[in-house]
Each structure stands twice: as structure tokens, then as C-alpha cells.
Amino acid sequence: MTSDQRLQAARAFWLDEQAADDQIQAVMLISQRKKFRPKTVRSLDTDRKARHLAGLASMPDALAGRALILYHMAEQRPMMAAFLDALGVKHEDGVIEDEAVKPDPSKIAAAAAHIAAQYPAENVSLYLSTLLCQDPETWGGLAEVPQLHGNPTPITNP
Numbered sequence: 001m002t003s004d005q006r007l008q009a010a011r012a013f014w015l016d017e018q019a020a021d022d023q024i025q026a027v028m029l030i031s032q033r034k035k036f037r038p039k040t041v042r043s044l045d046t047d048r049k050a051r052h053l054a055g056l057a058s059m060p061d062a063l064a065g066r067a068l069i070l071y072h073m074a075e076q077r078p079m080m081a082a083f084l085d086a087l088g089v090k091h092e093d094g095v096i097e098d099e100a101v102k103p104d105p106s107k108i109a110a111a112a113a114h115i116a117a118q119y120p121a122e123n124v125s126l127y128l129s130t131l132l133c134q135d136p137e138t139w140g141g142l143a144e145v146p147q148l149h150g151n152p153t154p155i156t157n158p
Helices: 005-015 021-036 039-042 044-053 061-075 077-087 104-118 120-132 136-144
Strands: none
Touching: 005 021, 005 044, 005 061, 005 120, 021 039, 021 044, 021 061, 061 077, 061 120, 077 104, 077 120, 104 120, 104 136, 120 136
16 A cells, blocks of 8 residues: 555544444554553544554554455545446445345456556555455456556566
């Protein structure tokens, strides 16, 4: 993730009203790593908490996963919707409607190329990586697309 993406993800995390349990875990983590009292961290404004969270070198997978999901929901819905449209997957504003969705493997590369042509490579790569990490069974076909690694177009050998 770029530093800007980390900060946006951390801000989305602190602004989500339904992430209270994860926010408590983040307060404790920041308190331990920065040698602050938990009360001090809780009293910080959203931007300062976001900077502290984004500045952590590592965090538990569940916390990082939650922050990534909230980042995409807050900042990347148009890209998510464009990708799902290109796949022909039903969604509402980028959120998949059917939990048991199985994308057509023959459409995955074209859908990735479609969003890579419209959005910054680092955003596309992060989104595709997040899908793959969150559900490798459903999104395993993404492992082969060059956009996963920040390459906007396939690399061919002469």
C-alpha cells in the first residue's frame, strides 16, 4: 500500500461506526507500540488516530483486513462497481449481492484490464489483492492477472 492508501484506510477504519470492537483492539495496539495510555489514544481526533494507525509497521491480519475493506467501501466504490459490471456480477454500488458468487474465470482478465485502463495501477492492484486474500477460492483466477502486481497491461515476450 502507498502511504496515502494506508492513511485513507486508517481514516475509514476510525470513521466506521460498526468497527467498535476492532477500534478497541487498534487503541490497545497503538498504546503498546507508541507507549501511550489507552485513554490518551481514545481521546485523539480521527486524523491523529489515523496517522498513528497508518504508521504502524505491522498489525494483526484481522485488523488489517477490516481496514482494507472499509477503505475500499469508502474510497473505491466506483472502481469496485466497474470491475463487477465487467464480470457481469450483480452488485449494489460495488457490494456483491450474492454471497455465493462465482465469477466466470474467462472474464476475470478482461475485467481486471478494464479497471486498469480507468484507475491508478496502485488502486487496482490493492483491490485485486484484497479480493484474492479475502477469498482465494472465489477469486483465485486473479492470481494470474498482471494488474495484481501493478502492471496495467500483460507483458508479452518477443
